[in-house]
Amino acid sequence: xxxxxxxxxxxxxxxxxxxxxxxxxxxxxxxxxxxxxxxxxxxxxxxxxxxxxxxxxxxxxxxxxxxxxxxxxxxxxxxxxxxxxxxxxxxxxxxxxxxxxxxxxxxxxxxxxxxxxxxxxxxxxxxxxxxxxxxxxxxxxxxxxxxxxxxxxxxxxxx
Numbered sequence: 001x002x003x004x005x006x007x008x009x010x011x012x013x014x015x016x017x018x019x020x021x022x023x024x025x026x027x028x029x030x031x032x033x034x035x036x037x038x039x040x041x042x043x044x045x046x047x048x049x050x051x052x053x054x055x056x057x058x059x060x061x062x063x064x065x066x067x068x069x070x071x072x073x074x075x076x077x078x079x080x081x082x083x084x085x086x087x088x089x090x091x092x093x094x095x096x097x098x099x100x101x102x103x104x105x106x107x108x109x110x111x112x113x114x115x116x117x118x119x120x121x122x123x124x125x126x127x128x129x130x131x132x133x134x135x136x137x138x139x140x141x142x143x144x145x146x147x148x149x150x151x152x153x154x155x156x157x158x159x
Contacts, residue, residue, distance in 0.1 A: 008077050008078045008082065010038055010041070010043070010083055011038070012077075013043055013074050013077070013078065013082050013083050013085075014036045014037070014038050014043045015036070016073065016074050016077060017036050017043045017045050017070050017073075017074050017085050017087075018034055018035065018036035018045060020069070020070050020073040020074070021034050021036070021045045021047065021066070021070050021087060022034040024066055024069065024070075025047055025055065028054055028055060030049060030051065030052060030054065030055065031049055031050075032047050032048060032049030032052060032055070033047070033048045033049055034046070034047050035048070041083060041084070042083045042084035042085065042086065043074075043083050043084070043085045043086070044086050044087075044088065045070060045085070045086070045087045045088070046088050047087065047088065047089045047090065048090060049090070052089050052090045055089045055090075056089055056090070056092055060092060060093075060096065063087065063088075063089050063092060063093075064124075066087055066089075067085070067086065067087040070085055070087055071085045096127075097130050100127060100130050100131060100134070101130055101131070101133075101134035104120070104130070104131040104134045104135055104154075104156070105134060105135065105138065107120065107156055108135050108138050108141045108156050111141060111156050111157060111158060112140055112141060112158065115158055117155055117156060117157035117158070118155070118156050118157075119146070119153050119154070119155050119156075120153050120154045120155075120156070121153060122147065122150060122151045122152060122153045123152075123153065123154070124149075124150075125149075125152075128145055128152065128153075128154050131143065131154045131156075132145075132154065135156065139159075140158060140159050141156060141157070141158065141159060142156075142157055142158070142159045143155065143156050143157075144157075
């Protein structure tokens with residue numbers, strides 16, 4: 001049986017996430033900046049610069065892969081007991097959340113007018129949460145999720 005590791009501080013996890021992300025970003029040779037901060041007992045790694053599409057990939061797929069790599073690297077140091085790690089490139093996640101919330105509200109209006117429930121395209125858990133949160137205060141509308149990952153989707157219906 002191995003000895004438990006010493007607790008890795010949030011600051012050490014932040015520094016590790018920033019260093020690991022910088023290594024990935026430098027490999028792309030895009031001249032981007034990497035800055036990690038502690039936010040709500042988690043770590044947010046921001047990548048900024050010009051022409052960062054290569055780091056995003058189609059529908060954010062490359063960004064998701066980078067985030068998973070960074071999480072795995074930090075979790076190895078903490079034996080899986082690390083902080084929540086999020087990576088953002090050029091403000092993509094905030095823009096995506098806003099656009100997704102706006103789209104969800106427009107779909108909810110269609111559901112309210114037609115009375116027919118609508119299933120959204122499959123999405124990851126964080127995107128589903130954005131939709132549920134955006135519609136939680138929309139009167140006369142309720143949401144639920146159905147299916148199994150990775151095909152899990154939000155269903156919007158009249159309350």
